[in-house]
Amino acid sequence: MTNEMFKKEAFKKSVKDNVKFLYRKTIEEATQEQIFQAVSYTVKDVIIDNWLETQKAYDEQDPKIVYYMSMEFLMGRALGNNLINLCGYGEVKEALEELGFDLNCIEDQEPDPALGNGGLGRLAACFLDSLATLNYAAYGCGIRYHYGMFKQQIKDGYQIEVPDNWLKNGYPFELRRPEYAKEVHFGGYVRAEYDAEKGATRFIHEGYQAVKAIPYDMPITGYDNDVVNTLRIWDAEPIVDFELDSFDKGDYKKAVEQENLARNIVEVLYPNDNHYAGKELRLKQQYFFVSASLQEAIAKYKKKHDDIHKLYEKVTFQMNDTHPTVAVAELMRILMDEEGLGWDEAWEITTKSVAYTNHTIMSEALEKWPIELFSRLLPRVYQIIEEINRRFIAEIQAKYPGNYEKIKKMAIIYDGQVKMAHLAIAAGYSVNGVARLHTEILKNQELRDFYEMMPEKFNNKTNGITQRRFLLHANPLLADWITEHIGPDWITDLSQLKKLKVYADDEKALQEFMNIKFRNKERLAKYILEHNGVEVDPHSIFDVQVKRLHEYKRQLLNILHVIYLYNQIKMHPEMEFYPRTFIFGAKASAGYATAKKIIKLINSVADVVNNDASINGKIKVVFIENYRVSNAEIIFAAADVSEQISTASKEASGTGNMKFMLNGAPTLGTMDGANVEIVEEVGAENAFIFGLSSDEVINYENNGGYDPNVIYNTDEEIRQVLMQLINGTFSSDTELFRDLYDSLLTNKNTDRADRYFILADFRSYADAQKRVEEAYKDEKGWAKKALLNTACSGKFTSDRTIQEYVDDIWHLDKVIVRKK
Ligand code: 26W
Numbered sequence: 001m002t003n004e005m006f007k008k009e010a011f012k013k014s015v016k017d018n019v020k021f022l023y024r025k026t027i028e029e030a031t032q033e034q035i036f037q038a039v040s041y042t043v044k045d046v047i048i049d050n051w052l053e054t055q056k057a058y059d060e061q062d063p064k065i066v067y068y069m070s071m072e073f074l075m076g077r078a079l080g081n082n083l084i085n086l087c088g089y090g091e092v093k094e095a096l097e098e099l100g101f102d103l104n105c106i107e108d109q110e111p112d113p114a115l116g117n118g119g120l121g122r123l124a125a126c127f128l129d130s131l132a133t134l135n136y137a138a139y140g141c142g143i144r145y146h147y148g149m150f151k152q153q154i155k156d157g158y159q160i161e162v163p164d165n166w167l168k169n170g171y172p173f174e175l176r177r178p179e180y181a182k183e184v185h186f187g188g189y190v191r192a193e194y195d196a197e198k199g200a201t202r203f204i205h206e207g208y209q210a211v212k213a214i215p216y217d218m219p220i221t222g223y224d225n226d227v228v229n230t231l232r233i234w235d236a237e238p239i240v241d242f243e244l245d246s247f248d249k250g251d252y253k254k255a256v257e258q259e260n261l262a263r264n265i266v267e268v269l270y271p272n273d274n275h276y277a278g279k280e281l282r283l284k285q286q287y288f289f290v291s292a293s294l295q296e297a298i299a300k301y302k303k304k305h306d307d308i309h310k311l312y313e314k315v316t317f318q319m320n321d322t323h324p325t326v327a328v329a330e331l332m333r334i335l336m337d338e339e340g341l342g343w344d345e346a347w348e349i350t351t352k353s354v355a356y357t358n359h360t361i362m363s364e365a366l367e368k369w370p371i372e373l374f375s376r377l378l379p380r381v382y383q384i385i386e387e388i389n390r391r392f393i394a395e396i397q398a399k400y401p402g403n404y405e406k407i408k409k410m411a412i413i414y415d416g417q418v419k420m421a422h423l424a425i426a427a428g429y430s431v432n433g434v435a436r437l438h439t440e441i442l443k444n445q446e447l448r449d450f451y452e453m454m455p456e457k458f459n460n461k462t463n464g465i466t467q468r469r470f471l472l473h474a475n476p477l478l479a480d481w482i483t484e485h486i487g488p489d490w491i492t493d494l495s496q497l498k499k500l501k502v503y504a505d506d507e508k509a510l511q512e513f514m515n516i517k518f519r520n521k522e523r524l525a526k527y528i529l530e531h532n533g534v535e536v537d538p539h540s541i542f543d544v545q546v547k548r549l550h551e552y553k554r555q556l557l558n559i560l561h562v563i564y565l566y567n568q569i570k571m572h573p574e575m576e577f578y579p580r581t582f583i584f585g586a587k588a589s590a591g592y593a594t595a596k597k598i599i600k601l602i603n604s605v606a607d608v609v610n611n612d613a614s615i616n617g618k619i620k621v622v623f624i625e626n627y628r629v630s631n632a633e634i635i636f637a638a639a640d641v642s643e644q645i646s647t648a649s650k651e652a653s654g655t656g657n658m659k660f661m662l663n664g665a666p667t668l669g670t671m672d673g674a675n676v677e678i679v680e681e682v683g684a685e686n687a688f689i690f691g692l693s694s695d696e697v698i699n700y701e702n703n704g705g706y707d708p709n710v711i712y713n714t715d716e717e718i719r720q721v722l723m724q725l726i727n728g729t730f731s732s733d734t735e736l737f738r739d740l741y742d743s744l745l746t747n748k749n750t751d752r753a754d755r756y757f758i759l760a761d762f763r764s765y766a767d768a769q770k771r772v773e774e775a776y777k778d779e780k781g782w783a784k785k786a787l788l789n790t791a792c793s794g795k796f797t798s799d800r801t802i803q804e805y806v807d808d809i810w811h812l813d814k815v816i817v818r819k820k
Contacts, residue, residue: 005046006088008095014042015099027099033169035101036109039092040079040172046086047219051228054817062304063137063813064313066805067297069290069327070124070320072269073142073231074116074149076469076629078173078218080107084473085133085221111166112628113218114148115233117273118548119655120359122629123434124320126655126798129466132222132229133492134802135814140231141293141324143285144174144216147268152587152626157603161271161590174233175217182213182292183239186261186284190380203337205380209254211262212237213292223468223492226818234292238262272589273548274365280373283326287378290327294334308339312352316810319428321359322367322420328354328427329384337380343387355809356424356431357461360652361438361446362552368417385423389413392426399453410449425450430809431457435653435674437694445698461805462677463653464798467494470659474633477516478663478790485509494797501791510783517640517664517786524638527631528583528622534610536620540579541776543668544660545643546627546635549586549595552650556740557758558582558643559602561766562609562621563721569615578773581620585627585635597740599623604730604737632656636663640786641688641772644669645765647756649694651675658796664786668772670761674796682792686785688775690768691761705752708745708759718762 018038019030030038058065080103083089093103116122124140131138150161188208192201213234220229238259265284270277294317301315302308319325328350335346375382389412400406408414412422425431425447433439439460443451451458472479472491482490485503490496503509521538528536545558562582569577584602588595606621624631642660644651644667651673661667661678669675670691679687692700700706712719722744724730725737744754754760776782794800806812 003046003086003088003091005086006091006095008091008098011042011092011095012099014045015039015095018042032101032105033109036079036106037169037172039096039106040110043079043082043086043088043092044172044219046088047082047221047228050221050226050817051219051230053226054228054815057815057817058137061813061815062314063815064811065137065139065297065300065315066131066810066812067139067141067293067315067317068124068127068131068320069141069293069317069324070121071143071286071289071323072116072121072320073113073124073128073140073233074118074121074629075113075125075218075231076122076633077107077110077112079110080473081129081469082173082219082221084468085129085223087224089473108630111164111168111171112148112630113166113171114164114628115142115145115269117149117269117271119273119653120321123359123463123655123798126464126466126469127802128220128229128231129223129468130464130798130802132220132227133225133466133468134799134806135222135225135227135816136802136806136812137815138220138229138812139293139297140220140229140233141289142231142233143266143269143289144233144235145266145269149269149587149628150271150590154599154603154623154625157600157607159588159596159599163268173218175219177215177217180215180296181237182295184211184213184288184291185209186211186287186377188379190383200342203380203383205337209258209261210239211258211265211288212239213288215292215296227815232293232296234266234289236262236265236288271587272591274360274362274550274552275589275592276365276367277591278369278373280377283369283373283377286323287326287330287381290324291330294327294330298334298339308335308341309345309349311349315353316812317354318805318810319354319356319424321357322424325356325367325420325424326378326381328423329378329381329388332384332388333380336384351427352429354424354428356421356428358421358431358433358438358442358447358652361441362650367420369420371413371416371418374418382418385412385418388423388426396453406449410453421447422450425454425457428457430459432459432461432809433652434461434463435677436460436462437649437671437676438652438673441649441694441698459808461801461808462674462795463655463658464796464801465655465658465662466798467491467662470633470636471662475516475520475637475663477519478513478637481512481516482790492799494799495794497791497794499791500787504784504788504791507780510780510787513664513787513790514779514783517638520634520637520663521640524583524634527634528624531625532622534606534620534622536581536622537579537617540581540620541640541772542581542583542638543641543643543772544583544635544639544665545645546583546585546624546632547654547656549588549592549598551594551598551743551756552647554645554647554756554758555584555586555602556598556756557645557761557765558584559598559605559621560721560758560762561769562605562619563724564717564766565769566605566609566612566615566619567717567720567724569618570612573614577618578776579618579620580773581622583622583624583635583639585624585631587627594739594743597737601725601730601737601740608730632659636660636665639663639665640776641665642667642669644672644675645691645761646670646672647697647761648672648692649697650756658793661789661796662793664790666772666785666789668768677795681795682789686788686792688768688772690764692757697757700757705755706757706760708754711759711762712745715763718759
């Protein structure tokens with residue numbers, strides 16, 4: 001696939017010109033970073049034309065628009081992805097070679113825009129890619145954090161967080177749009193005023209602090225269709241620049257406060273994943289981007305339409321988890337206070353415009369704001385939520401007369417807190433989970449009362465990932481091989497991959513497939529040597545667990561099993577053992593002590609195991625520093641085994657599991673999240689499943705947990721592994737891992753022992769690992785499993801997910817931009 005716009009000679013000239021104009025340098029004098037900037041500007045030129053064309057098409061065709069509201073967009077690098085989607089990657093690579101540059105190295109100059117934590121943020125990025133590729137009008141709405149996800153360094157085995165100053169050199173793929181600035185108000189008080197003419201009370205917000213929201217647009221290119229959608233992220237600026245004379249006016253304090261508010265609000269992404277901390281600044285961030293985005297959406301709608309009552313026919317807002325849920329009340333406020341509608345009209349429009357996706361059932365992730373904080377920061381919005389709550393409770397009472405338990409469980413405001421999930425469900429016209437099992441758990445456990453009261457709102461949308469980034473860009477060798485065998489249609493229709501099934505017994509094809517895997521393993525081995533200084537053997541099994549560090553994801557189970565294997569090899573040196581490289585990558589939230597301790601443990605085990613000559617390099621343990629989107633692409637392509645070992649019921653979906661599968665790595669996992677559907681697609685014989693089921697876990701939880709001490713006392717090998725945490729095997733400080741040891745065996749006031757069923761699942765996990773080894777030794781058998789994983793991964797494209805959102809929730813129209 002080629003693109004006229006990237007004719008080599010014209011491209012080279014444009015890059016040279018950009019280097020000259022931007023840096024007053026010749027190509028020979030420019031640094032790699034400067035070449036990156038120059039190339040990016042050339043690519044942006046191509047994009048701008050399509051961007052304008054897309055805007056024009058939207059103006060003419062007036063499609064319904066989805067606003068995907070998300071605190072996080074984990075975009076990853078844009079240059080390579082844009083070249084892929086513009087079908088210019090090959091030409092540009094060659095053009096740069098002729099200029100003496102390697103496109104891969106140029107791509108490496110780009111900072112990862114990491115405006116997200118993990119799954120939820122990366123999903124938002126995949127969705128934008130699919131929306132543009134499928135010709136739907138969509139805006140991403142978010143925050144232009146000055147500092148994204150921190151960079152992780154490992155020092156002495158410990159995680160160190162380093163600020164991610166991604167805007168340091170200027171980011172070429174963004175466009176500042178000051179002409180669309182909006183004002184957002186915080187604090188102050190609400191004054192009620194009776195309007196005799198209308199016979200109605202008006203509410204006037206006064207004494208507030210104001211912040212100016214300035215949008216920056218990032219282009220989202222569709223694949224080979226000339227569509228360019230927009231990710232609009234908001235930056236904050238003070239309304240009036242700090243003026244000395246305001247001191248005289250007595251406004252000095254306020255001027256300083258307003259300036260500080262603007263400075264702080266978008267400074268940094270909260271690095272918590274699945275953990276609610278209740279920070280005031282976070283609520284400010286939420287309201288800031290939600291208010292600016294809604295104002296913009298309504299202004300845009302009103303340019304073309306004069307009946308605000310029909311807003312929902314042209315506009316829909318998807319709330320990515322509860323983080324933007326204040327949108328419900330803010331939309332009500334705008335419709336009533338600014339558009340002059342009454343409550344009922346405003347409520348009808350709102351409840352036909354907002355929809356909610358739930359991404360987690362971890363109770364510690366639920367957002368519940370203290371009413372003191374909420375009402376002080378957002379007095380008018382709070383007032384509206386109170387009224388929504390009052391009416392919602394009346395509805396509950398009408399449906400369940402006298403049942404006060406229901407009110408206690410379902411009210412939006414209760415126990416001095418505003419419960420954002422309840423607000424999202426009460427107002428949303430759709431509530432969806434992100435994998436079949438997850439949605440069932442929502443309906444039958446977590447949100448049971450809501451499901452009972454309004455079953456029609458609930459639906460499932462199993463997550464997906466974009467094959468453009470995670471196969472076409474990440475794994476060019478495999479992408480080419482697939483295209484040679486089944487043609488290029490898989491790039492926009494991933495179900496085509498099933499055509500590869502005919503090669504499942506074709507020796508030549510299997511051989512080629514595994515050769516590609518081997519070359520990708522060499523590429524990763526090189527990366528690990530360069531970045532970790534550890535040599536790993538690409539002939540060993542690459543067993544990979546990369547994801548955020550969280551107890552429920554059970555990296556601890558993985559590393560305890562490594563210790564167990566190490567003990568086995570030490571005890572029986574003659575035992576047959578297929579060499580294995582255990583690869584980890586994970587960031588821990590800065591304040592999550594247990595997670596950080598697990599990182600230290602992994603690195604401590606790595607130190608001992610990697611340096612023990614007596615095991616002949618049979619096991620290597622590698623912790624890849626600073627796991628992020630850009631190195632993820634290299635890692636997925638090189639994996640033999642995909643570790644998806646969360647405690648069943650805890651992982652809403654997982655999306656890494658899909659990226660591994662797409663790249664031909666069988667899943668070693670529990671029946672959790674989307675693993676269930678992965679196994680359904682690929683067949684149980686091509687996965688390695690173990691552990692308690694979600695029903696069993698939930699059953700234990702509802703009955704006070706289980707007792708891990710029984711296992712500790714009866715299983716000698718497990719006991720040995722646990723003892724090694726506190727006997728100096730992995731640290732001269734025998735107390736270093738005491739907390740981890742205790743967490744597995746001792747009930748605390750707040751927590752049950754082994755909350756995540758690590759000991760309960762240990763034997764079953766070890767057996768599954770044994771099965772992996774046996775299967776891997778059968779070379780042809782393994783190749784077949786690997787190939788079938790790729791062949792059966794079609795369901796897990798975000799194109800399918802997005803089409804389901806469109807069909808069942810958003811009802812968007814396709815827009816054609818390309819006129820050819
Ligand atoms: C308030 C703090 C906070 C921050 C982030 C709470 C919750 C979150 C996210 C919802 C956590 C998250 O990323 N969840 C993940 O979402 C993915 C996309 O749907 C799923 O694949 C993962 O299973 C889920 O953990």
